[in-house]
Amino acid sequence: MNTETTKNMESRLSFEEFRREVLRDYQLICESREISLLGRREVLTGKAKFGIFGDGKELAQVAMSKYFMPGDFRSGYYRDQTFAFATGMATAEQFFSQLYADPDLANDPFSAGRQMNSHFATPNLGSDGQWLDLTAQKNTAADLSPTAAQMPRSLGLAFASKLFREVESLQGYTHLSKKGNEICFATIGDASTSEGHFWETMNAAGVLQVPLAVFVWDDGYGISVPRKYQTTKGSISAALEGFRKTENSNGFDIYNVKGWDYAGMCEVFEAAIRKIRETHVPALFHVEELTQPQGHSTSGSHERYKSKERMAWEKEFDCNHKMRQWILENALSDELTLKEIEVKAKTAALDARKAAWDKYAAPIKQQVQQSLELLQAIVTEGQGDVAFVSKTMQELQNNREPLRRDILKGLSHVLLRYRQVESPAVTALKAFLDETNAKEKINYNSLLHATGANSVHNVPVVPAVFEGEPVTLNGYEVINHYFDQLLENNPRVFAFGEDVGKIGDVNQGFAGLQQKHGKQRVFDTGIRELTIMGQGIGMALRGLRPIAEIQYLDYLLYGLEPLSDDVASLQYRTAGIMHCPIIVRTRGHRLEGVWHSGSPMGMAINALRGFNICVPRNLTQAAGMYNTLLIANEPALVIEPLNGYRLKEQLPSNLGTFTVPMGVPEVVKAGTDITIVSYGSTLRLVEEAAVTLEEFGVHAEIIDVQTLLPFDIHHRIVESLKKTNRILFVDEDVPGGGTAFMFQQVMEAQQGYRWLDVAPRTLSAQAHRPAYGSDGDYFSKPNVEDIIRVVMEMVAE
Secondary structure: OHHHHHHHHHHHHHHHHHHHHHHHHHHHHHHHHHHHHHHHHHHHOOOOOOOOOOOOOHHHHHHHHOOOOOOOEEEOOOOOHHHHHHHOOOOHHHHHHHHOOOOOOOOOOOOOOOOOOOOOOOOOEOOOOOEOOHHHOOEEOOOOOOOOOHHHHHHHHHHHHHHHHHOHHHOOOOOOOOOOOOOEEEEEEHHHHHOHHHHHHHHHHHHHOOOEEEEEEOOOEEOOEEHHHOOHHHOHHHHOHHHEOOOOOOOEEEEEEEOOOHHHHHHHHHHHHHHHHHHOOOEEEEEEOOOOOOOOOOOOOHHHOOOHHHHHHHHHOOHHHHHHHHHHHOOOOOHHHHHHHHHHHHHHHHHHHHHHHHHHHHHHHHHHHHHHHHHHHHHHHOOOOHHHHHHHHHHHHHOOOOOHHHHHHHHHHHHHHOOOOOOHHHHHHHHHHHHHHHHHHHHHHOOOOOOHHHOHHHOOOOOOOOOOOOOEEEHHHHHHHHHHHHHHHOOOEEEEEOOOOOOOOOOOOOOOHHHHHOOOOEEEOOOOHHHHHHHHHHHHHOOOEEEEEOOOHHHHHHHHHHHHHHHHHHHHHOOOOOOOOOEEEEEEOOOOOOOOOOOOHHHHHHHOEOEEEEOOOOHHHHHHHHHHHHHOOOOEEEEEEHHHOOOEEEOOOOOOOOOOOOOOOEEEEOOOOEEEEEOOOHHHHHHHHHHHHHHOOOOEEEEEOOEEEOOOOOOHHHHHHHHHOOEEEEOOOOOOOHHHHHHHHHHHHOOHHHHOOOOOEEEOOOOOOOOOHHHHHHHHOOOHHHHHHHHHHHHHO
C-alpha cells in the first residue's frame, strides 16, 4: 500500500511539474509575441528606427532552448528573440533598449545601441586579457544581418569542440571546454539556405563531423519570394538528402518537424541533441510550417504578396494558437488560466517597454534641460541673434521625443551665428557642446579595436637579437623554424588551409610540421576559403589561436565577407565585449599572371577596418609580427612577401619572443633628398633604385611602413618629410589603392602638406591586372626604372 501510494504521489508530482513547465513555456511565447507586436508599433510611431521580429517562431525556439546547455554556443539569425529570452541570454527590457538604440551598454549589453534589435552577443574575454569561463555561461556569437553570414563561423564554433575533445594538449583548458561536449546551435531562415555560405558550411560539417545543430526556420517565403523559387524540390531537407549520414559514410542527420507541434519538437530535439553531443555527428533540423504574422519586417506588409488562403492558413497554424489548443485538448489548463497568462504576458511586455524607454530617454531629457538653460543665458545677455536662439529653444521644447542629434544640431547652429561673439554664456555653451560631442564620440565612434591587455599597442617591444656566429637561412626556413617553436610552446595554436598539412604549404613554411606536431595541429582543408575563415573565426571565439591560411592574396576575395562583416566589425558592434583574435596568413605580391599576382591592398584596407594588416618585407619581420599578435587578442591579416621565401636572412636567437610593434614604420635607409614610403616586396625595388640614385647624388630616405593598419601611429613619416621636403609612395596595388591610402594618412592626417617643396607623388601598378610572364610583371607593376625616373623628376623640380 505504501509503495503504491508513493508511486501515485511521484506520478502526480511528475505530471504537475510537466504542467508547470508547459504553462511557463506558454507564458514565454505569449510574452515574446506581445514584444513583437509592441516593437512594430514603436517603429511605426517613430520611437524606433527599424524592427525585425521573431513572431511565428516562438514555439520552436522554446523547444530548442530546453537542450541548450552552459558552454554551448548559438550562432544565429535575427529572429531568435524567443530563444534568447528562454535561455536567459536576454530580457525583454534589453530587447527594447536595443530597439531604441540605447548607447548605454548597461541597458543594451549586446551592442550599446550599435546594432538593430535581436542582435545578441555574450562576452568571451576580460579586459585583463584572460578568457572567461565559457563553460559556465550560455554563449552566443554576435549576430550579424547579412543572410547566411552566421554559417561559416558556426562551423568553427563546432570544430573547436572536436579539437577540445580530441587534442590531448587542450585538456587542461577546462574553462574553455568540458571535453568538447559543447554544441553549436546555428539558426537560419529557409530562404537564406540558398546562399553559398550555407552549402559550403554544410558540406564542410559533413566532412569534418563536428557537433553542429542547424535549425532552419521555414515560413515559406524569403521576404516576398516563395519557397518554390528558392530551393530545389521546394524543400531544403529534400534537397540535402544526398548529404544524409549512413552507417558507412560521413554526412549529417536530417530531421523534419512542424513548428507548431510542441510535443513533437521536444521529443525529436531531446534525442537528436543528445546524439550530437555524444557522437559529434552534425544534424539539420528542418522546422516546417512556421508563420510570420507581421510579415518580414516593419518595412512593409505581407498582404501584398500572400494570398487570402495563405493568410487564413497562417492564422490557423500560428504556433501560439496551436499551443493553446494543445494545452486545452490535453487538459493541462483551462480557458480562464490561459487568459490570465495572456494578460500577464501583455503587462510584462508593456512594463519592459516602458522601463527601456525611460532609461533611454532620461539622459536625453537631461541634455535638453541643460541646453535650454544655457540658451536662456544667451538670450538674457541680449547679444547677437537672440530671435534665432529663442526659436531653437522653442523647437527643443516642442520636440516630444528628441534625439541626441536634434540637440547637437540646434546648439551647433546657434554657435555658428555666435562665432564672433565673446561672452560668458556663449563660452559656457561651447564648452557644453564640446563636452557632449566628446561623450557621444565614445558612444558612437569607439572600440573598433581592442583595448587594455588585449590591444596590440600594449605588447612590449622586444628587439630581435643576433648572438654569436650569424646563422643565415632562406626566408622559408626562417618562418618554418618559427612555426616549429610556436607549435611546441603554445598548445592553443593551430594552422590549417589548402595544402598546409601534408606538404607544409606551397612555400614550405610548415614543411615537416604536420609530421612532427600531428594532423590535428597542422592540417589540410578543402578548397573552400569562406569556411576556412569560418573555422578560424569560430575557433578564435572559443579561446584558440588559429592561423587560417588563404593560399594567395588574390583569393582573399573568397573569404572576405565573414572577415569584413563579422570579424572586422566585431569589437565595434559589441562595444568591446567580444573578441576574435584570428590570424589570417597569406602571401602576395609579384608572382605571375592575372590570377596569382594581384595586390588588392585598397580592398583589404577598406574592407577590414578593425583588423591589423601586416605587410612584412621579409620572413624574420613576419615572425616578430606573429609574436606580437599572439600576445594580444586582435584579428590580423599577415601578407608574407611571396618572392622573399628564398632570399637569405639572418636567424634571430630570440626568434620565438621578439616582437614587431604595430603601426610603427622603420627607416631602413637614411637620406636627405626625398622620402620614399613602401612595404613588402616592392620595398626591395625601392632599395635597388636607391643604389642607382646614390650614384647621381640623390640620397633617398626609405621607410617601411610595416603595417598598413594601424598606420604610423607616431607620425614618423612626416618627421622624415620635414627633413627631405619630398615624398613618394610606392606599392603594387592599382592606382588609388594602397598608395592613395598612405597619401591621405600622411598628407591629411599628419598634415604633411605643410612640409612640401614639390608635389607629392604615388607610384602604383597599372589599373589592369598583371600580365603573365616576367615582361608582363615588369610593365604591369612598378619597376626599378620607374622609381628612378619619378624620383629624378621630383628632385629636378
